[in-house]
Amino acid sequence: MLRLITLSGLYLGLFVNAKAQITSSFTIIDYWVGKLLTEPSAIHQSIIPSGGELHGYQLSPSDSLKLSKSLVIIGLNPQSEPWLNDWIKANNRSASVIWINEKYSQVSHPWMSPAVTKAMVKTLHDGLKIRKLGSEVNLNQVLREINDVELSVAQVFAAVPENRRIIVTQHPNLSAFAEAFNLEVAGSILESPEAESADPSAQKYSQLLKVIKTRNIRVITCDAGQNNRVAQQLAKDAKINPPLPLTVEYLEKSGTPGDTWPSMMLINAKKISEALKN
Numbered sequence: 282m283l284r285l286i287t288l289s290g291l292y293l294g295l296f297v298n299a300k301a302q303i304t305s306s307f308t309i310i311d312y313w314v315g316k317l318l319t320e321p322s323a324i325h326q327s328i329i330p331s332g333g334e335l336h337g338y339q340l341s342p343s344d345s346l347k348l349s350k351s352l353v354i355i356g357l358n359p360q361s362e363p364w365l366n367d368w369i370k371a372n373n374r375s376a377s378v379i380w381i382n383e384k385y386s387q388v389s390h391p392w393m394s395p396a397v398t399k400a401m402v403k404t405l406h407d408g409l410k411i412r413k414l415g416s417e418v419n420l421n422q423v424l425r426e427i428n429d430v431e432l433s434v435a436q437v438f439a440a441v442p443e444n445r446r447i448i449v450t451q452h453p454n455l456s457a458f459a460e461a462f463n464l465e466v467a468g469s470i471l472e473s474p475e476a477e478s479a480d481p482s483a484q485k486y487s488q489l490l491k492v493i494k495t496r497n498i499r500v501i502t503c504d505a506g507q508n509n510r511v512a513q514q515l516a517k518d519a520k521i522n523p524p525l526p527l528t529v530e531y532l533e534k535s536g537t538p539g540d541t542w543p544s545m546m547l548i549n550a551k552k553i554s555e556a557l558k559n
Contacts, residue, residue: 304351308532319416331534355379358386379408393458395431430543434550441557451503451512493519500556
């Protein structure tokens with residue numbers, strides 16, 4: 282049986298032959314939850330599965346059931362996940378929520394920046410610790426992992442000359458990554474990170490094409506699994522290689538490459554680095 286008491290507006294779980302249910306909005310947050318948890322019987326899960334899109338997500342009845350049964354709900358921030366924030370407000374569950382990214386809510390895809398990732402993981406840890414679910418030991422292990430990834434990715438790009446570290450993206454989703462690792466995003470084809478973003482105007486398309494040719498940009502990135510028709514045409518018109526597909530919004534299914542945050546970061550870094558060198 283699981284009993285809940287309220288203290289200063291926070292739910293604290295008393296675990297007696299019970300399993301805590303911790304639901305995160307998407308797979309990358311759920312990965313950190315699994316690394317930070319100290320309660321061995323705690324169940325953790327994500328709403329958006331591998332391959333799903335964070336922006337514009339629509340909750341299903343089964344998603345609502347998961348959330349209603351959860352002791353703790355973890356999200357990025359209300360601005361990026363209005364669908365989750367709406368459910369939380371409608372069900373009066375604000376006291377159950379840990380928003381890990383409110384401070385950096387204007388940063389697109391903040392988990393692609395090691396520095397911001399450290400801050401988010403610390404916020405997540407603090408929220409779990411209050412609920413007797415996190416420890417300093419686990420936090421320090423995750424922070425060391427982030428440091429190791431930061432060094433490894435920097436080494437990957439060390440082989441790329443600085444004058445070649447320029448890319449054009451399909452969506453504005455690599456700015457945090459580019460800033461962290463001394464890359465330049467010269468432009469994005471679409472204005473919004475959502476898959477259904479409107480195609481660029483003819484004027485913007487022409488401007489991007491001119492920038493690519495003038496600056497000898499070699500790489501256009503796109504989002505794996507999404508419609509990249511415009512990116513394909515832009516690469517063809519610029520006479521460069523087809524768009525480079527990246528996976529930056531989710532972790533791959535367990536047991537496959539890219540199923541952890543470190544492997545996701547390194548796989549994307551290696552793809553970009555090789556493309557820039559060619």
